[in-house]
Amino acid sequence: MSSVPSPTIAARAGAFVQVLRRVLRLAAPYFSSDEEKWRARLMFAGIVALNLAYVYALVLFNQWYGRFYDGLQNKDAVVFWREIRVFAWLAFFNIAIQVAKFYLTQLLQLRWRSWMTRHYLGRWMADRTFYHLELARYAHADGATPDNPDQRIQEDMQMFTNATMTLSMEILNAVVTLLSFIGILWGLSGTFDLSLGGSTYQVAGSMVWLALVYCVVGTIITHFIGRPLIGLNFRQQRFEADFRHHLVRVREYSEAIALDRGETVERGQLDTRFGAVLRNYLQLIKKQKNLVTFTAMFGQASVIFPFIVSAPRFFSGAIQLGALIQISSAFDKVQESLSWFVANYDRVAVWRATTDRLISFDDAMRAHAAREDALQREEGAAVLGTSDLTLALPNGTQLLAGAALAVRPGDSVLLQGPSGSGKSTLFRAFAGIWPFARGKVQAPADAVFMPQRPYLPDGKLREALTYPHPAAGFSDDQLRQALADALLPDLVNRLDDSDAWSQKLSGGEQQRLAIARVLLKKPAWLFADEVTSALDAPAEAVLYQRLADTVRAGGGAMVSIAHRPAVGDFHGQRWTLVPQDESAAGGARYRLDTSTAAQAAAT
Numbered sequence: 006m007s008s009v010p011s012p013t014i015a016a017r018a019g020a021f022v023q024v025l026r027r028v029l030r031l032a033a034p035y036f037s038s039d040e041e042k043w044r045a046r047l048m049f050a051g052i053v054a055l056n057l058a059y060v061y062a063l064v065l066f067n068q069w070y071g072r073f074y075d076g077l078q079n080k081d082a083v084v085f086w087r088e089i090r091v092f093a094w095l096a097f098f099n100i101a102i103q104v105a106k107f108y109l110t111q112l113l114q115l116r117w118r119s120w121m122t123r124h125y126l127g128r129w130m131a132d133r134t135f136y137h138l139e140l141a142r143y144a145h146a147d148g149a150t151p152d153n154p155d156q157r158i159q160e161d162m163q164m165f166t167n168a169t170m171t172l173s174m175e176i177l178n179a180v181v182t183l184l185s186f187i188g189i190l191w192g193l194s195g196t197f198d199l200s201l202g203g204s205t206y207q208v209a210g211s212m213v214w215l216a217l218v219y220c221v222v223g224t225i226i227t228h229f230i231g232r233p234l235i236g237l238n239f240r241q242q243r244f245e246a247d248f249r250h251h252l253v254r255v256r257e258y259s260e261a262i263a264l265d266r267g268e269t270v271e272r273g274q275l276d277t278r279f280g281a282v283l284r285n286y287l288q289l290i291k292k293q294k295n296l297v298t299f300t301a302m303f304g305q306a307s308v309i310f311p312f313i314v315s316a317p318r319f320f321s322g323a324i325q326l327g328a329l330i331q332i333s334s335a336f337d338k339v340q341e342s343l344s345w346f347v348a349n350y351d352r353v354a355v356w357r358a359t360t361d362r363l364i365s366f367d368d369a370m371r372a373h374a375a376r377e378d379a380l381q382r383e384e385g386a387a388v389l390g391t392s393d394l395t396l397a398l399p400n401g402t403q404l405l406a407g408a409a410l411a412v413r414p415g416d417s418v419l420l421q422g423p424s425g426s427g428k429s430t431l432f433r434a435f436a437g438i439w440p441f442a443r444g445k446v447q448a449p450a451d452a453v454f455m456p457q458r459p460y461l462p463d464g465k466l467r468e469a470l471t472y473p474h475p476a477a478g479f480s481d482d483q484l485r486q487a488l489a490d491a492l493l494p495d496l497v498n499r500l501d502d503s504d505a506w507s508q509k510l511s512g513g514e515q516q517r518l519a520i521a522r523v524l525l526k527k528p529a530w531l532f533a534d535e536v537t538s539a540l541d542a543p544a545e546a547v548l549y550q551r552l553a554d555t556v557r558a559g560g561g562a563m564v565s566i567a568h569r570p571a572v573g574d575f576h577g578q579r580w581t582l583v584p585q586d587e588s589a590a591g592g593a594r595y596r597l598d599t600s601t602a603a604q605a606a607a608t
């Protein structure tokens with residue numbers, strides 16, 4: 006017979022090694038981090054030592070059983086009372102170890118989770134990874150890019166650190182317990198006769214062999230029953246996160262949904278997502294039911310099994326009651342260790358799913374960090390300039406090709422074009438956040454980009470006003486002046502009010518607050534994307550004038566996107582995105598016409 010392993014066994018071994026590698030890849034950074042490595046390793050070593058001490062206590066208890074039950078059988082009161090005192094010491098030792106083990110393990114888990122969460126948060130927020138991963142997710146709707154990073158950072162990291170610590174310590178316990186109790190069980194086992202090919206052999210350690218066969222069979226059956234749980238758990242976490250994400254969206258857009266009378270549609274969407282949660286959970290329960298049935302049968306049978314096999318030796322007088330109880334307790338420990346996998350299959354399945362989710366998140370962030378930007382960017386230039394700039398959508402569609410643009414100090418440019426032609430996308434490329442751009446961009450330092458929808462953090466008004474800079478950097482007078490200049494007199498005395506500003510303020514007020522930010526920071530270069538679209542015409546004129554004055558005072562330039570013709574009065578040049586046949590040179594949907602004569606600049 007060939008001893009070459011079958012491909013399935015080789016494939017399984019390969020998969021197992023891969024899982025271990027992945028776990029190591031996720032765990033290693035913490036245990037080799039500059040700031041934590043020695044503390045982490047020391048704590049880990051302490052936990053291992055406490056686990057070994059715990060197993061040692063189990064061995065002492067097993068020996069105690071032998072002496073105590075023999076004393077009982079012999080009706081020896083001296084032995085009985087002596088062993089009661091020994092028990093008290095043993096119990097004290099055991100409790101102290103368990104408390105220390107629990108406390109140290111929890112502390113290490115907490116430190117690990119906090120380090121890992123901060124480490125991943127740092128990577129996710131750095132280099133605009135959070136934004137690019139979202140873009141990539143819509144570009145690859147096949148699920149190649151990780152979904153719900155919030156869940157990975159908040160929930161998966163806690164689960165991973167907790168489960169890795171507890172499962173690895175349990176495995177260590179199981180192995181050490183197995184090694185310790187196999188010796189004890191071997192010593193207490195009798196021999197049995199094995200007939201093979203006409204000869205009879207006496208086999209020692211009968212109980213050990215029986216325990217081994219019992220558990221190997223149990224483990225194999227468990228693996229086959231429990232295997233689907235890994236995929237089901239993976240999907241369960243994903244469905245739960247999707248459901249939660251949609252609930253958060255309903256909360257965020259509550260007003261728009263209420264005005265649209267969108268409750269029925271949203272309810273339907275929530276029902277669909279919750280339905281997916283329930284359907285998968287039902288399948289999970291069914292598979293778990295099979296597993297529970299088997300593990301319960303397995304556990305019950307193992308209570309009585311050692312008594313049945315040892316009964317003939319006990320009744321023949323070959324062993325005492327103490328030895329019988331010791332055998333049962335040692336068998337129990339050997340069986341428990343060998344069948345650790347049987348009893349913990351579902352926990353391992355959840356842990357594996359969590360590991361897979363974190364690995365795919367990690368992979369996506371690594372891929373992002375290793376990417377080569379096709380857009381060459383020079384920061385801190387005196388002008389804004391592009392050469393050979395090509396803009397595309399995540400799906401590859403080209404919006405603009407080979408654009409050469411220049412904005413010099415003192416310029417003011419109005420960018421116009423049909424809706425969806427790529428005006429905001431051009432701004433994103435100027436800002437260096439659009440990953441689907443190629444070519445060269447020279448950008449001035451400290452330019453301020455005002456998006457169509459400003460982000461207003463919840464909290465104090467002064468923090469929303471100075472975002473993303475700390476409010477402490479500005480005096481109350483400066484803040485009040487900026488609010489007054491942005492035509493927000495009602496907010497002047499509410500600097501310390503806390504609120505959900507993006508929900509409380511009207512669309513026009515939010516735009517004015519965003520303008521107040523700019524008036525406060527006085528940037529030299531300003532890129533404004535539809536920043537007055539919700540304002541009335543007189544307010545728009547006043548505020549555009551103030552923005553234009555600000556950049557002029559700073560010696561910079563202003564580029565605006567606006568649909569309203571009146572905004573043209575504040576700009577000397579106009580760029581227009583003009584639709585073109587995609588078969589035209591460059592294969593882009595639009596070309597940028599910069600030849601339009603200067604508008605009558607009111608400034």
Ligand SMILES: Nc1ncnc2c1ncn2[C@@H]1O[C@H](COP(=O)(O)OP(=O)(O)OP(=O)(O)O)[C@@H](O)[C@H]1O
Nearest residue numbers: 140143398399422423424425426427428429430431
């Ligand atoms: N994250 C994204 N993923 C996929 N497509 C996107 C993404 N962002 C923008 N687009 C697409 O890019 C195109 C250009 O969008 P952009 O917002 O730049 O247009 P715009 O000219 O500013 O439009 P509007 O005048 O309506 O604001 C649109 O077709 C839009 O659907």
